[in-house]
Amino acid sequence: MIAFNKYYNQFNIFSISLVVISLFLLTFKGLNFGIDFKGGTLIELRSTDSIINVSSLRDNLNSMNLGDVSVKNFGNETDFLIKFEINNNKNIIGEIKANLDKSFGNTFDFRRVENVGPKVSAELLKSGVIAIAVALTLMLIYIWIRFEWQFSLGAILALFHDVLVTLGLFSLLGLEINLSIIAAVLTIVGYSMNDTVVIFDRVRENLRKYSDIKIYDLTNISINETLSRTLITSITTLLALLSIFFFGGEILKGFSLAMIFGIIFGTYSSIYIANTVLVRLRVSQKTVLRDDESN
Amino acid sequence: MLYFSKFRIISVTLVSLFFILIASSNLFKFENNFLNKKINLGLDLQGGSYLLLEIDNNPVIEQKIQNLSITIRNYFKDKNIRIKNLKILGQKLSFSVDEKFKQTVLDTFNDEESELNPYYPRFKSHQLDISEENNIFFVNYSTQGIVKLKTSSQDQALEIVRRRIDEIGTNEPNILKRGNDRILVELPGLDDPMRIKSLLGKTANLTFRFVTNNDQDSFGAEKLSYEDESEEAALVSKRIILSGDNLLDAQPRMDSETNETVVTFTLDRVGAKRFGKATSTGIGKQLAIVLDNKIISAPVIRDTIASGSGQISGGFTFQSATDLALLLRSGALPAPLNIIEERTVGPDLGQDSINAGMIALAIGFVLVIVFILVKYKIFGLITNITLIVNLFLLIGILTIFEATLTLPGIAGIILTVGMAVDANVLIFERIKEELKNEKNNLIAFDSGYTKSRTAILDANITTLLAAIILFFMGSGPIKGFSLTLGIGIFTTLFSVYFIARLLTVLYVYRNKEKEGLI
Numbered sequence: 001m002i003a004f005n006k007y008y009n010q011f012n013i014f015s016i017s018l019v020v021i022s023l024f025l026l027t028f029k030g031l032n033f034g035i036d037f038k039g040g041t042l043i044e045l046r047s048t049d050s051i052i053n054v055s056s057l058r059d060n061l062n063s064m065n066l067g068d069v070s071v072k073n074f075g076n077e078t079d080f081l082i083k084f085e086i087n088n089n090k091n092i093i094g095e096i097k098a099n100l101d102k103s104f105g106n107t108f109d110f111r112r113v114e115n116v117g118p119k120v121s122a123e124l125l126k127s128g129v130i131a132i133a134v135a136l137t138l139m140l141i142y143i144w145i146r147f148e149w150q151f152s153l154g155a156i157l158a159l160f161h162d163v164l165v166t167l168g169l170f171s172l173l174g175l176e177i178n179l180s181i182i183a184a185v186l187t188i189v190g191y192s193m194n195d196t197v198v199i200f201d202r203v204r205e206n207l208r209k210y211s212d213i214k215i216y217d218l219t220n221i222s223i224n225e226t227l228s229r230t231l232i233t234s235i236t237t238l239l240a241l242l243s244i245f246f247f248g249g250e251i252l253k254g255f256s257l258a259m260i261f262g263i264i265f266g267t268y269s270s271i272y273i274a275n276t277v278l279v280r281l282r283v284s285q286k287t288v289l290r291d292d293e294s295n
Numbered sequence: 296m297l298y299f300s301k302f303r304i305i306s307v308t309l310v311s312l313f314f315i316l317i318a319s320s321n322l323f324k325f326e327n328n329f330l331n332k333k334i335n336l337g338l339d340l341q342g343g344s345y346l347l348l349e350i351d352n353n354p355v356i357e358q359k360i361q362n363l364s365i366t367i368r369n370y371f372k373d374k375n376i377r378i379k380n381l382k383i384l385g386q387k388l389s390f391s392v393d394e395k396f397k398q399t400v401l402d403t404f405n406d407e408e409s410e411l412n413p414y415y416p417r418f419k420s421h422q423l424d425i426s427e428e429n430n431i432f433f434v435n436y437s438t439q440g441i442v443k444l445k446t447s448s449q450d451q452a453l454e455i456v457r458r459r460i461d462e463i464g465t466n467e468p469n470i471l472k473r474g475n476d477r478i479l480v481e482l483p484g485l486d487d488p489m490r491i492k493s494l495l496g497k498t499a500n501l502t503f504r505f506v507t508n509n510d511q512d513s514f515g516a517e518k519l520s521y522e523d524e525s526e527e528a529a530l531v532s533k534r535i536i537l538s539g540d541n542l543l544d545a546q547p548r549m550d551s552e553t554n555e556t557v558v559t560f561t562l563d564r565v566g567a568k569r570f571g572k573a574t575s576t577g578i579g580k581q582l583a584i585v586l587d588n589k590i591i592s593a594p595v596i597r598d599t600i601a602s603g604s605g606q607i608s609g610g611f612t613f614q615s616a617t618d619l620a621l622l623l624r625s626g627a628l629p630a631p632l633n634i635i636e637e638r639t640v641g642p643d644l645g646q647d648s649i650n651a652g653m654i655a656l657a658i659g660f661v662l663v664i665v666f667i668l669v670k671y672k673i674f675g676l677i678t679n680i681t682l683i684v685n686l687f688l689l690i691g692i693l694t695i696f697e698a699t700l701t702l703p704g705i706a707g708i709i710l711t712v713g714m715a716v717d718a719n720v721l722i723f724e725r726i727k728e729e730l731k732n733e734k735n736n737l738i739a740f741d742s743g744y745t746k747s748r749t750a751i752l753d754a755n756i757t758t759l760l761a762a763i764i765l766f767f768m769g770s771g772p773i774k775g776f777s778l779t780l781g782i783g784i785f786t787t788l789f790s791v792y793f794i795a796r797l798l799t800v801l802y803v804y805r806n807k808e809k810e811g812l813i
Contacts, residue, residue: 044644090496090634094489111644113488117635120347124770131768138760146753180703183765183773187710187780190761194754198721201750229724232670233717236663240713243659244706249651251339252706259710 002227004271005220008279011272015161022168029171034178035083035114037128039121041092043082044112045100050078052104057082060103064096075250079111086118128182132163135189143193147200148287154277155196158269162192166262180255188262191237195230195270202226203278207288215283219275234267299797307793311684314691321694334693337701338481339772340649342642344488346480347473348495348632350452352445355630356386356436359444363423363434364388370411376400380431388434400432401425415439445475448629453478456632458625459494478632488639490618498587498631499622501539503570506581506593507532522589523610529590531583536573538627541566545623547616550606556616557606560623567603575599584609586619638771652705659709660686667716671723673802674813678719681795685715688786689779701775711783717754718791721747726813736812740803744796751791755784 035042045057057080058071066084074081089095093113100108116124139159143152163185170177202222210218223230238260245256321333338345360383367388368378376399381390392400404425407414413422420439425432436444449472456478460468469481482491506529507516514534521528544561562570573582574596583593584607591609611619640648664682668675689708693700726743733739758780765777806812 091493109641109643110487110639111641113637113639115634115637117633119349120636127768131764134768135761135764138764139757142756142760179770179773180776183703183769183776186761186765187758190758191714193757194717197753197757198750201753225728226724229717229720232720232724233714236666236716236720237710237713239662239666240659240709243662244655244709246655247651247658248655248706248709249648249702251648251702252651252655255703255706 001220001224003220004223004275005216005279008216008272008276012276015269015273018165018168019161022164022171025168025171026164031167031171031177032174033125034176035116035121036178037121037125039086039116039118041082041084041087041116042112042114043093043096043110044074045080045082046109046111047078047080047104047107048109049104049107052078052107054080060100061096064099066092066096079250124179128179131182132185132189135186136160136163139189139193143197146197147204148283150278150281150283150287151200151204151274153281154274155193155200157277158196158266158273159189159192161269161273162188162262162265165265166258169261170258175257176254178254180252181258184255184258184262187259188266191263192266192269195233195266196274198229199223199226199270199274203275204288207283207285211285216279219278223271223275230267230270234263237263299800303793304797307797311688311794315684315687316691317694318687318690321690332694332697334690335697335699336645336649337699337704337772337775338483338638338645339640339702340645340652340700341483342485342640342645343481343483344485344491345636345638345771346482346488346492346495346634347636348452348456348478348480349635350445350448350476350478350629351631351633352441352448352476353386355444355448356441357383359436360386360388367411367434371400371403374399386435389431390434391431394430397427397430401427404434415443442475449475449478451629452632455626455628456480456495459621460491462621462625463491463494465491477635484642485639488637492634492637494618494622495632496634497622498628499539499625500587500627501542501623502535502585503537503573504535504583504585505532505573505577506530506583519583519585519588519590522586522591525610529581529583529593531585531590536582537562537566537570539623540626541569542623545620547611547613547620548606550608553608555608556611556613557608558611558616558620558623559606560604562603562605564603567601570603570605571599571601574601591619648702649705652702652709656705656709656712660712663712663716671813674719674723674799677795677798677802678716678723680798681719681790682712682715684794685783685786685790686712688790689783692782692786693779698778699775700779701772703772704775704779707776707779707783711780711787714758715783715787715790718751718787719795721751721754722791722795723813730813736803736807736809740799751788755788759784 054071054073058069061069061071061082066087069082069084071080071082073079093110093115097108097110136156136159140152140156143155147155166185166188170181199222202225203219206213206218206222213221241256241260241263244252245260248256317332320331364381364383367390368381371378371392376392376396378390378392381388403409404412404421404423406412407416409421414420415422418439420437422437422440422443423434424437425434427433453470453472457470460470460480460482465482465485467483469479471479473479480495482488485491508530514532516530516532518528519531541562542560543563546559548557548559549555550557577596578599579595581593581595584591591607594608607619664679667678671678686708689711722743725747726740729739729743729746730736733742762777762781762784766774766781769777803812
């Protein structure tokens with residue numbers, strides 16, 4: 001049996017620091033919103049001419065007065081991703097195409113064009129925030145119905161921890177937040193909850209079974225009993241996600257990366273946040289028995 | 296728990312076979328219509344354009360308010376009430392009347408039977424709101440009036456958009472209303488949306504009006520510039536001789552005399568009559584052909600044209616003449632459309648995404664299968680068989696409903712593969728624990744299944760909640776993700792509780808006495 005409970009304090013401090021750092025990053029550095037949420041234009045180009053590089057492409061586009069233009073390679077040397085801010089010119093894509101053809105010859109294939117206006121991006125951001133809020137609320141209601149309040153608090157704290165730290169990491173690394181990241185965050189919420197609930201289920205079962213074991217040791221027993229399941233499920237899920245990350249193409253990279261972070265944090269928080277809340281709230285056999293009687 | 300009736304075994308097998316058959320119809324062609332279904336590929340996988348158009352209703356409202364000013368003046372004139380200081384303030388009207396008529400005016404507007412101000416009993420609201428301040432009346436569209444107006448302009452715009460897209464002839468376009476002032480257009484397989492975008496961006500409001508040389512024209516006049524800026528702006532009367540509504544047909548043609556591309560048009564009966572009259576009285580005058588407030592050309596009338604047909608020249612290329620003819624045939628939009636969101640994926644990127652998605656699925660699948668096999672041996676094999684059937688079930692259900700598969704949707708399938716083993720793992724781990732205290736394999740397996748049930752249910756409900764929220768909040772590709780993730784939960788539960796359990800039961804019964812079974 002691994003003595004997870006020996007490190008409850010250390011990891012609590014660690015987690016609190018992570019959350020504080022994340023909040024700090026989110027407040028002062030902010031998130032790198034993609035065009036879905038900020039508005040603007042994204043163009044994915046493929047060049048048949050391998051001589052063209054990012055800087056020559058950037059110089060060319062900078063001469064078009066597009067405002068803040070970002071140009072980078074996308075996956076390989078001949079693929080480029082161009083992004084610029086909201087532009088009021090309706091025919092901007094046509095003009096860029098004409099300009100590129102003029103400067104480089106007819107070497108570019110426009111593989112993807114996305115253009116999001118200010119109104120739509122504001123709406124997408126709003127609905128994204130609402131979606132996450134609704135998800136957290138529903139999880140709260142679900143866990144509140146299923147468990148005693150001490151458990152609910154533990155699960156919700158773990159959930160907030162996972163979401164905040166994942167977003168904090170995205171802020172730190174300057175990774176782009178787009179629609180698929182919202183999907184990833186929601187899936188993380190589901191996964192983290194799932195992971196916590198499985199351990200909590202066992203804690204509750206053990207609370208009923210043993211009256212003489214203190215919650216400090218009881219949580220440790222429960223974590224150990226469910227440990228191989230926790231690990232196996234995390235591993236298979238991570239295997240699937242790593243496969244998406246490495247082989248699923250550039251478009252899914254951000255999504256799978258967010259999920260990978262989230263699964264790791266989710267697994268960690270089920271052990272070190274959710275359970276320590278039970279310990280700190282001095283949950284005992286009475287807590288669950290009282291509830292059984294009232295049912 | 297561990298008992299399976301013959302009937303159940305047969306039905307589980309049949310259901311599984313059925314879905315395998317359905318799922319494989321994506322690869323093979325079946326003669327049978329029911330089986331010959333395929334998963335729809337989303338625009339991000341097959342390539343195509345997604346355009347969200349917003350109708351700019353402000354010009355419509357302003358126009359309606361202008362018309363209303365005339366209506367109000369005439370209406371009260373008949374009742375011998377003089378409307379004074381009638382002013383149009385954008386989307387509002389203001390006027391005043393003599394003190395003694397004030398109540399009459401208010402009553403006229405607030406009467407539920409009012410002809411001037413229609414009442415919508417369903418919404419308990421009039422079309423127009425009237426308010427009074429310092430003896431000045433203000434009239435504007437009520438919230439409900441605006442809604443009605445928007446819905447009707449959306450209906451018209453949808454029809455025109457559909458006609459224009461049909462004329463271009465893209466395959467299976469999807470044109471849908473969104474809210475009350477938006478139209479969603481999905482054009483699968485369209486590589487270059489430039490032309491469609493420019494066609495949808497034009498209101499195509501065509502008018503024929505005389506060029507005048509004084510602004511004392513009784514209808515008023517306005518200065519309009521030329522489309523190709525070849526000539527100085529000209530003063531054009533506001534009196535409309537003909538509009539696009541009078542057009543029956545328009546076609547691009549090569550004029551054999553001048554060797555110029557022109558657009559020929561045919562007018563309806565009313566139009567032909569008016570055109571004939573205007574051309575007979577206006578010989579020597581310039582008739583401006585105005586499209587969206589730009590003059591295309593303004594030829595001098597030489598003869599009376601009574602045939603009801605004519606041609607528009609204006610330095611067209613064959614492409615621009617074709618497009619103009621198309622716009623004229625399909626009619627004018629009630630209001631300008633703005634493209635507020637565009638997402639276009641080229642077909643080769645779509646194919647690349649499919650390939651990458653399939654490779655990721657295959658590799659993810661193999662990794663999970665090998666890991667589980669190493670970890671659980673014979674029960675790993677059972678889990679893996681379940682996983683394969685699960686995948687067929689998931690694809691089969693998507694196929695039956697002809698659901699749309701997107702790139703995030705493929706990610707959802709891969710994720711399902713990773714998470715689907717969770718239920719089996721929960722069960723097997725529980726059985727292992729039970730076996731520590733219980734020597735009878737059958738009892739241990741039975742209680743393993745029973746005791747793990749709540750945890751499995753919990754685990755899946757939480758993921759399902761997340762998927763449901765995503766389905767209702769998400770758009771396009773994200774919806775595809777929530778769909779596969781959500782359906783994946785049900786297929787996982789089915790395959791775990793029916794297929795995996797059946798296989799487990801068969802194995803455990805044969806090895807009742809064996810120790811260290813799992």
